[in-house]
Amino acid sequence: MEKEPYRLPLIKDRRLQDPHVVILGAGASKASCPRDKNGKEVPLLRDIHKALGLYDELKGYGFSDAELDNFEMLFSNINGKVEYAALQRKLETAVREYFQELRLPDKPTLYDYLILSLTEKDAIVSFNWDPFLTQAYRRNIDVGNLPQLFFPHGNTGVGLCYSCHVKGYANCLCPRCFSPLTDMKLLYPIGKKNYTDGDIIQNEWSGARSYLNHAAGVTIFGYSAPETDAEAYNLLKSSYKESNISPIAPFTIINLRTNEDEQRKKWAEIYDRQMLKYTDDIRETILWQWPRVSLETLFDAILQQRPRDNQKSFREFDSLEQLQGFIKTITEFEMA
Ligand SMILES: [Zn+2]
Numbered sequence: 342m343e344k345e346p347y348r349l350p351l352i353k354d355r356r357l358q359d360p361h362v363v364i365l366g367a368g369a370s371k372a373s374c375p376r377d378k379n380g381k382e383v384p385l386l387r388d389i390h391k392a393l394g395l396y397d398e399l400k401g402y403g404f405s406d407a408e409l410d411n412f413e414m415l416f417s418n419i420n421g422k423v424e425y426a427a428l429q430r431k432l433e434t435a436v437r438e439y440f441q442e443l444r445l446p447d448k449p450t451l452y453d454y455l456i457l458s459l460t461e462k463d464a465i466v467s468f469n470w471d472p473f474l475t476q477a478y479r480r481n482i483d484v485g486n487l488p489q490l491f492f493p494h495g496n497t498g499v500g501l502c503y504s505c506h507v508k509g510y511a512n513c514l515c516p517r518c519f520s521p522l523t524d525m526k527l528l529y530p531i532g533k534k535n536y537t538d539g540d541i542i543q544n545e546w547s548g549a550r551s552y553l554n555h556a557a558g559v560t561i562f563g564y565s566a567p568e569t570d571a572e573a574y575n576l577l578k579s580s581y582k583e584s585n586i587s588p589i590a591p592f593t594i595i596n597l598r599t600n601e602d603e604q605r606k607k608w609a610e611i612y613d614r615q616m617l618k619y620t621d622d623i624r625e626t627i628l629w630q631w632p633r634v635s636l637e638t639l640f641d642a643i644l645q646q647r648p649r650d651n652q653k654s655f656r657e658f659d660s661l662e663q664l665q666g667f668i669k670t671i672t673e674f675e676m677a
Pocket of ligand 1: 505506507516
C-alpha cells in the first residue's frame with residue numbers, strides 16, 4: 342500500500358484528540374511580564390550576572406570582556422572546572438534565588454491568556470527558568486481543563502517528590518506524603534546538556550516528545566533555539582516530524598520582527614509555507630482568535646468546510662475574574 346502523504350486529524354466521539362503544542366523561550370516571559378509584581382526585571386540569560394549585581398565580583402576573577410558581557414559564555418567556560426567549583430555553586434544559588442522570587446502581577450498577563458487558550462489535550466513546553474508559567478497555571482486552576490506543562494531545562498516554579506513521583510509547585514508539600522518538595526534542577530546553557538539523566542529532565546523530554554509526536558498545531562513563542570540549544574532544537578524538530586501532518590497543521594512563530602528571516606529559515610524543515618504565520622504579537626494568532634478551540638475551528642473550516650458561527654475571541658480583560666468568566670463560556674469542543 343502506498344503511504345499517505347500526510348495524515349488527517351484524529352477525531353474520536355466528535356472530539357479532536359491531537360494537541361496544540363506551544364514552545365516557550367525567554368521572549369515569551371519578556372512579553373508576558375517585562376517587570377514582575379515587585380518591579381523586578383526578567384533578565385535575559387546573557388545579562389543575568391548584571392541583574393544579580395555580580396558583575397564587579399566576576400570582573401575580579403579576570404574573565405575576558407567577551408565572557409563578562411555574556412553570562413552564557415562565562416558559565417559554559419567555568420562549568421565543571423575544579424578551580425571554579427565554589428564560584429559555580431555561588432552563581433547557581435544566586436540565579437535560582439533571583440528567579441524564584443519573581444511574581445506575576447495581579448492583572449491578567451499573556452501567560453494567563455496562553456494557559457486559558459489551551460485545554461488538557463494540549464501542552465506547553467517551556468525552556469524558561471522563571472516561575473511565571475506555573476504561577477499563571479496555579480491561579481487559573483479552578484477553571485479546569487488546562488494544558489500539560491513540561492520544562493526540559495528545569496524550572497524554579499516546580500517542586501518534586503522523588504519517592505511519590507509527584508510534580509508540584511516549588512516550596513510546597515507533597516500532596517501524598519507531606520514531605521517538602523525538592524527544587525527542580527536547572528539545566529544551564531552549556532553546549533552539551535544531559536537530557537538523558539534517567540531522572541526528571543529525561544521525563545520532561547519524553548512528555549514533550551509524546552505530545553509533539555501527534556501534535557496538529559505548533560506555536561513557537563519567543564524561543565529562538567540558540568546555538569547552545571542545538572540538541573533541543575533537533576529533538577523538537579524530529580519529534581514533530583513524526584506527527585506527519587504539516588500540510589494541514591497551523592505553525593505559528595511569535596518572535597521579534599528583526600528575527601523574522603532567521604526564524605523562518607530555522608524551522609522551515611517542519612512547517613508547510615501555506616500554514617505558517619509569523620507575527621510579533623500573540624494577539625494575532627489563532628490562540629487569541631479562537632481560544633480553547635484553535636485547532637477545532639481551523640479544521641472545521643478547512644477540512645469540513647463548515648466555518649463556526651459562534652466565534653469567541655479574547656479581548657483585553659481588566660481582571661483575572663473577568664478573563665476566567667469569559668473562558669468558561671467557551672464549551673464548543675465538538676467537531677462539525
Ligand atoms: Zn511524596
